[in-house]
Amino acid sequence: MSDSTKSISPPPRVLVTKIGLDGHDRGSRIVAAYLRDAGMEVIYTAPWQKIEAVVKLAVEEDVDVIGVSSLATDHLLLPDLMAALGEAGFGHVKVVAGGIIPDGDEAELLRAGVSRVFHPGSPREDIVATVGDLATQARAACANG
Amino acid sequence: MSEQPVQLPLPGFESARAEWRRDYDGQAGQDGILRNRSGIEIKPLYTCEDWGEERYMEDLGFPGQLPMTRGIYPSMHRGRTWTQRQLVGFGTPEDYNRRLKTILAAGGTAGSLIPCNSVYRGYDCDEVELPLLGTCGAVVNTVDDMDLCYRDIGVGELSTAVNDPLPFTLLALLLAVAERRDVPWSRITGTSNQSDYISHFVANHMFFRIALPGSRRVLVDHVEFCQTHLPGWNPISVVGQHMQQGGATPAEAMALTLCTAIQYAEDCRARGMDPDVFLPRFTFFFDISISFFEEIAKLRAGRRLWQRIVRERFGAKNPKAWRFKFHAQTSGVDLTRQQPLNNVARVAVQAVAGIFGGLQSLHTDAYDEVLSVPTEEAARIAIATQNILREEAHLTDVIDPLGGSYYLETLTNRMEEEIEATIARIDAVGGMFAAVEAGRPQDMIGKSALAFQQKIDSGQETIVGVNKYREAEEPTTAPSPLERPDQGAMEAHIARFRAFKAERSQAAVTAALDTLARAANAVSGTPGQNVYEKVVEAAMAGVTHGELCACLRREFGFGQPLVMP
Numbered sequence: 001m002s003d004s005t006k007s008i009s010p011p012p013r014v015l016v017t018k019i020g021l022d023g024h025d026r027g028s029r030i031v032a033a034y035l036r037d038a039g040m041e042v043i044y045t046a047p048w049q050k051i052e053a054v055v056k057l058a059v060e061e062d063v064d065v066i067g068v069s070s071l072a073t074d075h076l077l078l079p080d081l082m083a084a085l086g087e088a089g090f091g092h093v094k095v096v097a098g099g100i101i102p103d104g105d106e107a108e109l110l111r112a113g114v115s116r117v118f119h120p121g122s123p124r125e126d127i128v129a130t131v132g133d134l135a136t137q138a139r140a141a142c143a144n145g
Numbered sequence: 146m147s148e149q150p151v152q153l154p155l156p157g158f159e160s161a162r163a164e165w166r167r168d169y170d171g172q173a174g175q176d177g178i179l180r181n182r183s184g185i186e187i188k189p190l191y192t193c194e195d196w197g198e199e200r201y202m203e204d205l206g207f208p209g210q211l212p213m214t215r216g217i218y219p220s221m222h223r224g225r226t227w228t229q230r231q232l233v234g235f236g237t238p239e240d241y242n243r244r245l246k247t248i249l250a251a252g253g254t255a256g257s258l259i260p261c262n263s264v265y266r267g268y269d270c271d272e273v274e275l276p277l278l279g280t281c282g283a284v285v286n287t288v289d290d291m292d293l294c295y296r297d298i299g300v301g302e303l304s305t306a307v308n309d310p311l312p313f314t315l316l317a318l319l320l321a322v323a324e325r326r327d328v329p330w331s332r333i334t335g336t337s338n339q340s341d342y343i344s345h346f347v348a349n350h351m352f353f354r355i356a357l358p359g360s361r362r363v364l365v366d367h368v369e370f371c372q373t374h375l376p377g378w379n380p381i382s383v384v385g386q387h388m389q390q391g392g393a394t395p396a397e398a399m400a401l402t403l404c405t406a407i408q409y410a411e412d413c414r415a416r417g418m419d420p421d422v423f424l425p426r427f428t429f430f431f432d433i434s435i436s437f438f439e440e441i442a443k444l445r446a447g448r449r450l451w452q453r454i455v456r457e458r459f460g461a462k463n464p465k466a467w468r469f470k471f472h473a474q475t476s477g478v479d480l481t482r483q484q485p486l487n488n489v490a491r492v493a494v495q496a497v498a499g500i501f502g503g504l505q506s507l508h509t510d511a512y513d514e515v516l517s518v519p520t521e522e523a524a525r526i527a528i529a530t531q532n533i534l535r536e537e538a539h540l541t542d543v544i545d546p547l548g549g550s551y552y553l554e555t556l557t558n559r560m561e562e563e564i565e566a567t568i569a570r571i572d573a574v575g576g577m578f579a580a581v582e583a584g585r586p587q588d589m590i591g592k593s594a595l596a597f598q599q600k601i602d603s604g605q606e607t608i609v610g611v612n613k614y615r616e617a618e619e620p621t622t623a624p625s626p627l628e629r630p631d632q633g634a635m636e637a638h639i640a641r642f643r644a645f646k647a648e649r650s651q652a653a654v655t656a657a658l659d660t661l662a663r664a665a666n667a668v669s670g671t672p673g674q675n676v677y678e679k680v681v682e683a684a685m686a687g688v689t690h691g692e693l694c695a696c697l698r699r700e701f702g703f704g705q706p707l708v709m710p
Contacts, residue, residue, distance in 0.1 A: 021262035021277055023350035026391055029591065030598055047350055048266065072262055073280040080274075102516060120482045120515055121611040124602050 012040045012135030013063040017054055018047035019081065020074025027099055028069035031127060035067075038128045040135075051077060055084045058093055064135035070099040079112035092141035094134035098122065165190070181439045182597070183396035185559045191551035196558070204449075204554060208544050213452045214445050214557070215545040216503045217468040222541035228472075228506040229531055234259025234282035234308075236630040237638045238293035241283040245298060255506075256305040257338075258294070260285055260315060265308075267354040267698065269691030270639050279630035282308070284638060286690040287645050291318040292325065301332030306382075306472075310339040310352040311363045313677060314693050316378075317684035324685055334377035336428055340364060343405045343577060344384040346704070347586045348391030354694050359701025361578065362669045363676050365412050368423060370677040381409055382428045382472070385447075388586070389432035390478055392594020395443040396560055400567030401577070401586050402429060403450060407568075408577040410459055416670055420459040424466035433499040434476045435491055438556055441547060444471070444502030446561040472506035473499040480515045484610035488512035493530050500540050501547055507531060642689075649687035657683035658696050665700035 016032040018025060025047050036042045043061050045054075058066055066085075068078060075097050085091055097109060098118035106117045115134050118127055156164075169189060179187040188195075196204075206212055209219035218224065234241060234257070245256055259282040263273040269286045270278055278284055285291055300323050309315040316337060323333055339345075342360040345353035355363065364381070371380040385402035393401060406427060413423050429447075433440050451469040455461040475495035480488040489512045496509050509527040511519030519527075534540050547553045567589075574580045581587070600606040607613045660679050667674035680693055 021266050021273065022281075023265075023352070025350055026594060030594060033595055073277060076276045076280075077274060100515060120480075121608070 008136050008139055010041070012065060012132060013043070013061060014040050014131060014135070015043045015045070015054070015058055015061060015063045015066045016069070017045040017049050017057075017066065018069050018074065019049050019051060019054060019077050020070070020072070021048065022070070022072035022074050023047045024071040025069070027071065028067075031067060031069070031098065034124050034128055035131060038132070040131070051081050051084050054081060055088050055090065058085070059088060059090055063093060064138040065094045065096060065131050067131065068095065068097045070097060070101060072100070075099070075101050075105060075109060078109050078114055082113040092138050094138045096131065096134065098127075162192075162194075181395075181556075182434065182436045183394040183439060183443075183560065183563055185396075185439075185556070185563060187556075191555050193551060196551050196554040200554075201549075204558065205548055211452055211467065212449045213467060213469065214449045215548050217448065217470065217505075221503060221544040222500070222535075223544055226535055226541050227500070227504055228255050229528060234261070236279040236283060237634055238283060238285055238290045239296075239634075240279070240630065241285075241294045242296050242298070245294070249298070249303075256303050256335075258285070258305055258307045258309075258315065259283065260308060264315075264690060265310065265352055267691065267694030269689050270635075270642050272691060275632065275635065275639075278635050278639075284635070285315060285318065286642060288318050288321040288325065288684060288687065289645050290642075291315070291322045295319075295322060299328070300326065301328040301334075303334075305335035306338050307335060308338045310345065310354060311342055311360055311367065312355065312680050312693060312697050313337055313340070313363075313367055314680065314684065314690040317677075317681045317693070318690070320375075320681050321685040330374050331376055333375055336379040336382050337367070337371075338382050338430070339384070340367070340381050341384040341387070341405060341409075342704075343408065343581055344387040344402075346581055347388065347401065348393070348590055349384075349387035353704035355697055355704050356702035357578075357582065357704070359665070359697065360704065361412060362665075362701075363697070364409065365416050365669070366675045366677040368409075368413050368426075369416060369418065370675055370681070371426070372418065372423060379426050379428045381406075381426065382430050383409070384430045386430050386432040386474060388590060389434065390476065391590045392597065393586075393590045394593050394597075395434060395436065395439050396563040397567055397589060397593060398432065399443050399447045399450075399560075400564040400571070401589075402431070403447065403454060403564065404568055404571040404577040404580070406451075407454060407458065410455075411576070414459065420455065420461050421463035421466055424455055424459065424461055425463060425468070427470075429469065429471035431471055431473045431499075431504075432476045432478075433473050433495045433502070435479045435495055435498075437494060437498045438553060439560070440495070440498040441502045442553060442556040442560040443564075444473075444499070444504070445545075445553075445557045446564055447471075448503065449557075450561060450564060470505050472508070473502070473504040474508040475499070475510045477510050477514050480510060480512070481608060481611050482515045484616065485512055485516060487610055488515070489526060489530070492527065493534070496530060496534055497540065500534060501545075503545065645687075646689065653686040654683075654688050654692070657686040657688050658692065661693070661696050662700050665697060 014035050016028050018028055032042050032044045078097060085093055094115045096116045097114055101117050109117055116130055181187055205214045208216040208221050261279050261282040261284045263278060264285060270284050285294060300319060307315050320330055323330055339352045342353055342364060346357060368380045371378045383402050383406045385398045388401045389398035410420060414420060448469040452467040455466050475492045479491055492509050499507055509530050511523035511527045513519055513523040571577055571580045574583060574585055601608055601612055604612050661683055664674040664676045664679045683693060
């Protein structure tokens with residue numbers, strides 16, 4: 001277990017999902033297993049979630065971080081997700097993305113408020129530590145907000 | 146003064162082996178046991194003790210003859226090399242038509258049609274978010290769209306592999322175009338790729354649209370329809386690629402593919418179709434990983450097993466039914482974002498394995514697939530790789546050139562044993578359909594995917610540039626000149642789609658959908674109630690792709706993943 005996951009209690013709650021149209025879910029399933037093995041509470045969904053459904057689930061499950069996997073071009077919808085989270089009063093939740101995301105798109109996603117973009121080959125420790133740190137930040141932001 | 150030649154007596158096998166073993170142990174250190182991805186132990190040396198000429202006829206025979214190990218045709222690649230089938234699909238139907246013409250102008254004779262992800266999900270273009278339309282494939286929803294795809298191109302002159310999951314709406318639209326142009330359906334040739342719904346439920350959740358029992362029904366109806374009306378069409382392509390891309394080991398992927406093919410063949414036979422007629426139209430599609438010898442052995446073992454399965458389980462007497470015809474694609478899973486040009490080397494090695502494995506058709510991945518949808522330059526290199534292997538390296542001069550290698554023959558036999566053991570496990574739970582309902586293959590693949598990832602994480606498996614030989618400071622990749630469909634053109638396409646719907650005969654559309662729903666509710670196999678026949682008739686009446694999928698989803702239920710992490 002990484003230090004970051006020990007730092008908050010109860011452990012980080014992470015929603016691992018896919019939005020849009022693509023259904024390739026090997027990556028999201030492996031990342032879900034990584035986070036769960038690291039002691040986090042993982043809420044996993046099937047692919048093709050609508051933005052509204054992701055926001056609703058994030059609120060209901062009171063998650064700290066949302067991880068979105070994109071192997072086609074579905075990450076183009078992430079700015080919409082960021083906006084919808086804000087409108088739902090859930091702007092403190094951190095969003096990370098992973099998958100096949102070209103550099104140009106990555107810059108755009110970061111500008112839209114996505115905290116971090118992972119790529120094929122991103123080390124497991126990096127993913128676990130980053131999500132843990134972001135969860136800590138999200139909790140703090142929520143407490144202050 | 147000349148040197149005296151040193152004359153030594155030829156040593157005996159036993160003593161030479163003992164001496165080698167001693168010397169080897171002295172040098173090799175403590176390497177531990179090596180295993181390939183399928184878990185088979187790999188020894189440092191293979192000799193005639195492992196595989197010998199006395200097994201030649203039983204294990205190998207001659208090309209085009211049982212047991213088919215050396216290839217399904219007498220002349221194999223010496224006579225006719227493989228089909229170079231690269232994927233085509235992007236943007237609007239006009240965009241697709243332009244690209245297809247470019248390929249034909251360059252001498253291509255085979256096409257492929259990759260639809261947009263919105264089509265895969267069963268939707269029309271007005272049902273999804275605009276930015277996602279046409280980014281990964283062509284937006285084709287109506288008979289008019291298909292007509293545009295084939296503008297100035299004869300639908301009966303081109304063999305097309307269509308990525309067309311059930312209920313096979315794109316083929317239905319193609320047949321509607323043929324009817325409109327007075328082209329007899331007997332001239333339509335190609336393959337229904339992504340017809341293998343079991344692989345979708347198990348390993349690739351991209352493609353499924355209809356719940357499992359309904360899927361089973363529609364596939365058999367489709368095979369029956371094609372057998373009657375489309376003699377040049379392959380209605381089934383069984384996709385081992387999904388299993389392996391999802392994480393199955395090469396042996397597991399081959400086993401699950403064969404189990405799936407057995408299930409489909411049993412379902413067709415239960416409908417009353419003749420295995421000697423439908424089996425020759427079965428085709429397969431495999432992934433080629435970079436585990437070089439293992440992949441060659443996998444493909445050879447699969448070929449040998451298939452001829453035995455169709456003879457033993459289905460009593461197939463037609464030699465065409467014994468042929469294990471397959472397309473193969475180099476594995477994108479092995480490609481890396483780090484140092485992306487390294488992927489050119491990886492794809493070449495994967496392609497060599499596929500060629501030595503005796504494939505009929507090959508797709509080589511572009512090196513930048515891991516960064517984005519491939520650029521034109523990368524796609525050109527992928528094709529050039531095939532040309533170099535064939536015409537510069539002369540890989541096709543000799544049939545099954547590695548046949549008889551002590552290592553490869555031993556490995557082929559061991560892979561065959563592993564594959565058979567997995568088939569026996571699936572048989573024991575009642576066959577592939579029952580196994581999928583019980584989640585067995587999903588579980589197997591999930592575990593293997595995680596186990597392999599752990600080997601990479603621990604450094605046990607090397608990925609150059611990822612967990613070893615990393616550059617101190619990774620150079621930032623050049624911003625990829627990613628092509629996105631023109632949004633204005635896409636909006637115009639949607640407007641045209643709406644006009645198409647407004648102008649067609651609504652009475653005919655309603656009647657066609659009612660007829661389709663009635664067929665779906667009839668008992669499977671009822672004469673005159675073939676669901677696929679009704680899909681084709683509806684497409685000819687102007688029913689759209691999304692309407693067809695929606696109708697069958699209402700009747701059969703939505704497909705949902707049967708796997709969770």
